[in-house]
Amino acid sequence: MMHRRVVVTGIGALTPIGNDRETFWNNALAGVSGAAKITRFDATLFKTQFACELKDFDVTKHLDRADLKRTDLYTQYALVASDEAIKDAGFDLKTMDPFDVGVIWGSAQGGMDTYEQQVTEFAQGNGQPRYSPFFVPKFLVNMAAGLISLRNGYMGINYTAVSACATGNTAIMDAFNYIRWGKANIIITGGSEAPISAASIGGFTAMKAMSNLNDEPGAASRPFDVNRDGFVMGEGAGALVLEEYEHALARGAKIYAEVVGAAMTADAYHMTSTHPEGLGAAQAMKLALKEAGLSIADVDYLNTHATSTPVGDLSEIKAVTNLVGDEKIKLKISATKSMTGHLLGAAGAIEAILCLLAIRDKVIPPTINTTALDPAIPENITIVTGSSLPLQVDVAMSNTFGFGGHNATIVFKAV
Structure with a gap:
C-alpha cells in the first residue's frame, strides 16, 4: 500500500505553565513549574494537597454562556486549544469538502468533574433525582471530539481514543494513519483532561501514585531523581492539526514537522x-x-x-x-x-x-x-x-x- 505523507500544520496549547502555544513553550524552556496548592476544592485533609492547575485562565473569554452550560471542563479545554490550533493552521473550510476534515480527540477520564458534582448533589439532596439535562452529554468521553466538529462544521471521521495516559499519542497515531490511508486530508487531534477533583486526586492518592511533598509542590515532580516519590496531577489540553503533505504544500501552509512513525x-x-x-x-x-x-x-x-x-x-x-x-x-x-x-x-x-x-x-x-x-x-x-x-x-x-x-x-x- 502506498502511504501518503502527513505533516503538522497547526498547534494549540492550554497548560499549567501557559494558556497558549508560545507562552507554554517559553515557560517550558525557562523551567517554570506549574505546581501549587490546589484551589479547585478544599484538599486540606488529602495526603496530596497540590497539583498543576491552569493559571489566570478565564474561559468566558473563549466560550459563550451556552457553550459553558452544556460542557464539562475537559471539553472546554479541548475547544480552546483546538481553536488556537485551527487558527494557526489557517485552512479555509469554504474551499474544502467538509467530509475531508475530521476530529480524533483523546481523554482518559472525560467529564469526571461533572459526574462528581452531579452525584454529590444527588447524595446531598436527600435522594431527589434533580439531574441536569446536560449531565450525560457533559461527562461522555467522546463529547469533546463531537463539539470540536460541531463548532467548526467538520463532517469527516470523528471519534475519541482512550488508552489511559497513552491516550494523547494514541489519538495522534490514529489521525496519522487515517490521513496516510487517504481517509481524510486534515484531522484535528490531541487530548484534554480536567482531573483536578476530589474523587480523582483522592483515587490516585489512595493508589500511592502521587507525590506527597506538600511543603514544596514546585519541586515535587522529580523524574529520574533518586528521591522521586510519585507524580503531580495536571490539567489542560493540547491540539495538533495533522494534514496530508501535498495538501499542505498546495495551500502554502506552515509546516512544523512530519509525522514519520507511530x-x-x-x-x-x-x-x-x-x-x-x-x-x-x-x-x-x-x-x-x-x-x-x-x-x-x-x-x-x-x-x-x-x-x-x-x-x-x-x-x-x-x-x-x-x-x-x-x-x-x-x-x-x-x-x-x-x-x-x-x-x-x-x-x-x-x-x-x-x-x-x-x-x-x-x-x-x-x-x-x-x-x-x-x-x-x-x-x-x-x-x-x-x-x-x-x-x-x-x-x-x-x-x-x-x-x-x-x-x-x-x-x-x-x-
Whole structure:
C-alpha cells in the first residue's frame, strides 16, 4: 500500500505553565513549574494537597454562556486549544469538502468533574433525582471530539481514543494513519483532561501514585531523581492539526514537522504498573522507528513519559537501554512532566507539541527538580536537567504509557 505523507500544520496549547502555544513553550524552556496548592476544592485533609492547575485562565473569554452550560471542563479545554490550533493552521473550510476534515480527540477520564458534582448533589439532596439535562452529554468521553466538529462544521471521521495516559499519542497515531490511508486530508487531534477533583486526586492518592511533598509542590515532580516519590496531577489540553503533505504544500501552509512513525504495544503485565524491564515500551519505540525508517541512533530528542514514580521511570530507562545498548549516542532525554505535571490523557498531546517546537527552534526543554540522578541510570543515557539545551533537532520522539499496559510512541522529523 502506498502511504501518503502527513505533516503538522497547526498547534494549540492550554497548560499549567501557559494558556497558549508560545507562552507554554517559553515557560517550558525557562523551567517554570506549574505546581501549587490546589484551589479547585478544599484538599486540606488529602495526603496530596497540590497539583498543576491552569493559571489566570478565564474561559468566558473563549466560550459563550451556552457553550459553558452544556460542557464539562475537559471539553472546554479541548475547544480552546483546538481553536488556537485551527487558527494557526489557517485552512479555509469554504474551499474544502467538509467530509475531508475530521476530529480524533483523546481523554482518559472525560467529564469526571461533572459526574462528581452531579452525584454529590444527588447524595446531598436527600435522594431527589434533580439531574441536569446536560449531565450525560457533559461527562461522555467522546463529547469533546463531537463539539470540536460541531463548532467548526467538520463532517469527516470523528471519534475519541482512550488508552489511559497513552491516550494523547494514541489519538495522534490514529489521525496519522487515517490521513496516510487517504481517509481524510486534515484531522484535528490531541487530548484534554480536567482531573483536578476530589474523587480523582483522592483515587490516585489512595493508589500511592502521587507525590506527597506538600511543603514544596514546585519541586515535587522529580523524574529520574533518586528521591522521586510519585507524580503531580495536571490539567489542560493540547491540539495538533495533522494534514496530508501535498495538501499542505498546495495551500502554502506552515509546516512544523512530519509525522514519520507511530506504534502501540501492550505490556500484558499488570493493571497499573509498567513492565519492570520495559519490554512493551521498548517494542513500541522499535516499531515506531522501523516505520519511520530510522534507528535510535538517528533520534536527537526523546520526551519521556517519566512521571516521577519509582518504578515507572526506571522501567522506561530500561526500555531505552534496550534500544541503545552500551553505545554512546547523540540522543538527549528530558521529562517535561517535571514542569506541567501529568495531564493523563492530554499528556501525549502537550509533549508532542514540545517535540515539534524543539524541532522548530532547535532547543530542548529541561527536566527540572532532578538534582540526584538515580544511580541505576546507565552513564550513556543523557538526561538534560536544570536548563534548556540548544540542539539541532531533526528527529524527536515522544513516549506515553497508560494503566492497562498501553504503550504509544510517536516520531517526528524535520521537513
